[in-house]
Amino acid sequence: MKSLLLALALLGAPVFADIAPEPAPPAEPTPPAPPAPAPAPSHPQGIEKAMGSGVIQGGWEYVYAAYILGAVGVLGYAASLYARRPKPSENAP
């Protein structure tokens, strides 16, 4: 009897082969890897120096730009006043 059941199972396997197999369970998305921890700030003089002093560093290009803008503004307006100056004939009473 057992042999008969085994034979039936072996013979019936191809019959059920065309039935769509159970879909494989969806693969769970792998969780993103946790970001690597930021390296601890290092500075030869200690962590306080590594964190910065809160003072703006550099910035000279902005300073020069502002001073040059001031000069250009003054010179440009002076030139415009000179160009628009009233002509002597316009000053006649």
Place this chain on the structure above:
Amino acid sequence: MPAFVPLILLVVVLGAMVAHVAVASVRPWLWKAVAALGVVLFIGLWYLGLFYAPPEAFMSNVGRILYVHVPNIWMAFLAFGLNVGCAFAYLMKKSWVTDALAEASAEVGILFGAVGVAMGSIWARPTWGVWWDWDPRLISTTVMLLAYVGYLALRSFTEDPERRATWSAAVGILSGVSLPITYYSVRWWNSLHQVQSTTASVDKTMGSVLLWGLVTLLCFFFPFMVKRYEIARANQTAAMALPPLEPRPEAA
């Protein structure tokens, strides 16, 4: 630099401005002397602002922009305040002198205000991280400048001189409302822009350089006003000298 040096220069420049108004004989040359002094002081301002003044505690060298930014804004307030005064004076007693002064002060104020705002934007980039921030001080200053641009636009669109003077005087007074709003905006609202400093809160060296910048720009403010006033008076004279329009000939 001793602190009294810019103070003495300030007294000299203010005295020259009073002399220009009061003494007619000095008018042809006094503005030239003040302008020449302004050029010398401007060179000095470059040295003082870029090298002599110490770096600010938190802004470091970027704080040197304040020595040109703040005086420009002060000149704008001075010019617009003069415009409001001339507007009131014209409405009380019509005079082409006050009308010409009002026109000159509006244009000069727009110059210094626009340059000051641009300098402030340059300063804001490294300190605030942005070129522009819609905070109360910046908005109110922009509104103030645009109001006076509109003032000049109104003057250019109005052909009749007397109507132009009256209308622009009214607009000038309305635009003047923006002056105290702009000045007190940093106190009335939460503004990223810092509140006004006082003599007690500013380092003496920095204060003296700031005063030097004020005197320098005053030396340019005065000749700009003189020349722009002359242009305005010439335009008035030309407008009133125009012949009346010919009436259309009647059909025979």
